[in-house]
Structures are given as structure tokens and as C-alpha cells.
Amino acid sequence: MSSNEILIQKIAREMSLYTPIILLIFGSYGSLCNFITFTSKQLRTSSCAFYFLCTAITELIAFYFGLISRLASDRLGSTLFLTNVAYCKIRSYLVVALPALVTYMILLTTIDRFMSTTNQVRYRSFSQLKVAHRIVPIVIIISMILTSHMLVFYNFFPACTAQPGIYSVVYSVYLFIWTGILPNGFILLFSWLTIRNVIKTKQRVGPTTTKISKQQRHAQRTDSQLIVMMLSQAILSCCLDLIRIALYGYFVLSTDLPKSSYQRSIDGLLLQISIFLLYGNCSKSFYVYTLTSGFFRKIFRYSIEYYFRKILFILHIKQDYDWNSTRFMQSTLNGSTLNYELKTIPDRQIIKR
Numbered sequence: 356m357s358s359n360e361i362l363i364q365k366i367a368r369e370m371s372l373y374t375p376i377i378l379l380i381f382g383s384y385g386s387l388c389n390f391i392t393f394t395s396k397q398l399r400t401s402s403c404a405f406y407f408l409c410t411a412i413t414e415l416i417a418f419y420f421g422l423i424s425r426l427a428s429d430r431l432g433s434t435l436f437l438t439n440v441a442y443c444k445i446r447s448y449l450v451v452a453l454p455a456l457v458t459y460m461i462l463l464t465t466i467d468r469f470m471s472t473t474n475q476v477r478y479r480s481f482s483q484l485k486v487a488h489r490i491v492p493i494v495i496i497i498s499m500i501l502t503s504h505m506l507v508f509y510n511f512f513p514a515c516t517a518q519p520g521i522y523s524v525v526y527s528v529y530l531f532i533w534t535g536i537l538p539n540g541f542i543l544l545f546s547w548l549t550i551r552n553v554i555k556t557k558q559r560v561g562p563t564t565t566k567i568s569k570q571q572r573h574a575q576r577t578d579s580q581l582i583v584m585m586l587s588q589a590i591l592s593c594c595l596d597l598i599r600i601a602l603y604g605y606f607v608l609s610t611d612l613p614k615s616s617y618q619r620s621i622d623g624l625l626l627q628i629s630i631f632l633l634y635g636n637c638s639k640s641f642y643v644y645t646l647t648s649g650f651f652r653k654i655f656r657y658s659i660e661y662y663f664r665k666i667l668f669i670l671h672i673k674q675d676y677d678w679n680s681t682r683f684m685q686s687t688l689n690g691s692t693l694n695y696e697l698k699t700i701p702d703r704q705i706i707k708r
Contacts, residue, residue: 357617359617360616360617360620363620363621363623363624364620364623366624366627367620367623367624367626367627370624370627370628370631371425371429371430371627372429372430374627374630374631374634375422375423375425375426375429375634376426378418378422378631378634378635378638379418379419379422379423379426381638381642382414382415382418382419382422382634382637382638383415383419384641385638385639385640385641385642386411386412386414386415386638386641388641388655389407389408389411389640389641389644390408390411390412391655391658391659391662392644392651392654392655392658393405393407393408393411394408394658395654395657395658395661397577397654397657398654400484401484401577401581402467402471402482402483402484402486402487403464403467403468403471403482403581403585404581405484405487405488405491406460406463406464406467406487406491407464407584407640409460409463409491410457410460410461410464410640411640411641413453413456413457413460414457414637414638414640416453417453417454417456417457417634417637418634418637418638420446420449420450420453421449421450421453421454421633421634422634424436424446425630436515437511437514437515440510440511443509443510443511443515444505444506444509444510445506446515447505447509447515448502448503448505448506448509451502451505451530451534452498452499452502452505454534454633454636454637455498455502455533455534455538456494456495456498456499457636457637458534458538458539458542458592458596459494459498459538460491460494461538461542461588461589461592462538462541462542462545463487463490463491463494464585464588464589465541465542465545465546465549465585465589466541466545467481467482467487468482468545468549468581468582468585469545469548469549469552470482471578472549472552472553472556472578472582473552474552474555474556501533502533504529505517505526508522508526530600530603531600534596534600535596535597535600535601536597539592539593539596539597542589542592542593543589543590543593546585546586546589546590549582549585549586550586553579553582576650577650580648580649580650580651581650583647583648584643584644584647584648584651587643587644587646587647587648588640588643588644591639591643592636592639595632595635595636595639596632596636598632599629599632599633599636602625602626602628602629602632603626603629603633605625606622606625606626606629609622
């Protein structure tokens with residue numbers, strides 16, 4: 356075994372250990388922050404924010420299931436993936452279906468922004484919260500059904516992998532088309548159409564002296580910031596996803612080919628890189644939004660301060676309640692009939708304390 360092969364295997368082992376832990380930490384924090392931000396009252400009525408929220412929830416489920424199960428198999432000695440047929444099928448199915456669903460949620464976000472920026476009223480009517488509430492469940496059901504073939508054709512051959520032969524080729528094509536080229540192609544298309552709509556709108560309107568209300572200016576700034584967030588998320592997601600699909604497709608297609616030990620080491624490293632890209636793509640959204648949008652940072656800070664004040668208020672009320680209850684019990688034991696009422700304290704007084 357050459358020194359290069361030893362180094363490659365060592366890098367692959369270290370990636371299999373530290374990558375899941377790092378992504379779990381950063382992904383969990385980012386998903387929690389996304390949930391706090393997109394459920395704020397400033398964004399509750401926005402269809403685009405609802406798609407962002409659905410994306411964040413799907414990302415959380417995808418990387419939690421995938422990373423924890425892989426960490427258990429690689430480092431904690433779990434043998435379910437190698438011995439249990441049902442677990443082999445279900446895990447393989449969800450590891451593909453959930454990240455694909457994340458991609459389609461991002462696609463819905465780009466479509467929503469395209470609809471909101473078009474000059475046709477009929478199309479703009481689709482950019483509504485009630486429409487988003489109906490579309491998301493339909494997309495989830497369709498996406499999960501179209502990936503269900505893996506529950507049939509995944510088994511031990513002898514490891515847990517796609518059935519060799521024709522299905523292996525069909526599965527690789529499916530990965531490239533359904534989870535790679537098709538959604539990412541549409542994401543790039545609608546992103547470009549959104550940019551074109553924004554440019555056309557600015558050229559058509561031009562400089563104007565018409566006074567607009569403060570509420571209208573706020574709505575325009577919100578829409579523009581949501582577009583920036585959508586574009587940054589969509590473009591980076593496409594790049595990572597297409598690279599990952601290419602690596603994983605190569606790994607599946609070359610499974611049956613004879614390989615030397617050095618080639619197998621290279622394949623192991625490429626597989627670890629594809630895993631990093633897969634779950635890194637599901638963990639990045641909060642950091643992308645934070646870096647590209649001042650509006651997102653402002654809403655996030657507001658949400659944190661709001662929940663912090665709320666917690667302080669609840670803790671202060673509980674402290675007053677316990678104190679008054681103690682005083683009441685002491686006065687009762689002393690034969691007194693004094694009554695104490697619980698007094699609520701405004702938010703601003705809690706902040707001063």
C-alpha cells in the first residue's frame with residue numbers, strides 16, 4: 356500500500372468522523388434560527404417566507420436523519436444498515452427523498468418570487484400564502500411517491516445498494532434527472548426570470564416623483580430582500596447539488612467495475628465528499644441569509660429580543676407569584692387574614708431591571 360493511498364484513507368476516515376458532528380452543530384443552530392426568524396410576525400403573511408420555513412424544516416429532518424444514522428453506522432458500531440433489510444430500504448429511500456424535497460422547496464421559492472415580480476395580475480395571484488399552504492403538501496406527496504421505487508429495488512447485493520443491472524442505470528439516470536438537472540435547471544431558470552422581471556420593472560417605472568406611503572416602501576424593501584435571499588440560496592444550492600449528484604452518480608455506476616485498492620480508496624474519499632456536500636447543502640441556509648440580507652439579520656435580532664423579553668417577563672411573574680405565595684402562607688400561619696394580589700409588570704420595566 357503506497358503512502359498516497361494511506362493518506363487518502365486517513366482523510367476519508369477523519370471526514371467520516373468529524374464532518375457529521377460539525378454539520379450537526381452548525382445545522383441545528385441554523386435551523387433553529389431560521390425557524391425563529393421565519394415565524395416572526397413580520398413574515399407570517401409572506402408566501403415566500405412560508406416556503407423558506409418549509410425549506411428549513413425539511414433541511415432539519417434531512418440532515419438529522421441522514422447524519423445521525425451515518426454516524427451510528429460509521430463510528431458507533433451500528434450494524435442495522437448491513438443486516439436489516441427494512442432499515443436498508445427505508446434509510447436509502449429517505450436519504451435520497453428528503454434532500455430532493457429540500458431542492459423542490461427551494462424551487463417553489465424561486466417560482467413564488469417569479470410570480471410576485473411579473474406584471475400579469477393572474478400570475479401574481481399565485482404568490483399568496485393560501486396558495487402556498489395548498490401547494491407544499493402536494494409537492495411533498497408527489498416527491499415522496501416518485502422516490503418510492505427505492506423501497507423495492509434496494510437490497511443487499513451483497514451490500515445495501517441498488518439492484519445491479521438495468522435498475523442501477525435507471526437509478527443513476529433518476530438521480531441525475533429528478534434530483535439534479537430537472538429541479539436545479541428550473542431553479543436557475545426562474546431565478547433568471549425573476550432578475551429579468553425586476554430589471555424590466557425598474558426600466559418601465561424609472562425615476563418617479565409620486566409619493567408612496569411608508570407601508571408601501573416597507574413592502575418593496577421586504578420583497579427586494581426576499582429576492583436577494585432567494586437568489587443567493589438558489590444559486591449556491593444548485594452548485595453544491597449538481598457537484599454532489601455527479602459524484603454520487605459516478606459512485607453508483609462504477610460499483611460493478613473491477614477496481615484496484617487505490618481506486619477504491621479514491622472512491623471512498625469521493626463518497627465522503629459527496630456526503631459532505633449533501634448535508635452541507637442542508638445546513639447552510641441560515642448562514643447564507645445572514646451574509647446576504649440585512650433585512651434577515653434585522654428580523655432575526657428582533658425575534659431574539661422578543662423571545663428574550665418574553666422569557667424574562669415569564670420568569671419575573673413566576674418569581675412574584677412564588678414570593679407572594681410564601682408571604683400568604685406565612686401570614687396564614689400567624690393568624691393573619693392579609694390578601695396579596697399578583698401584580699403584572701410591563702415589558703419596559705423588565706428591560707430596565
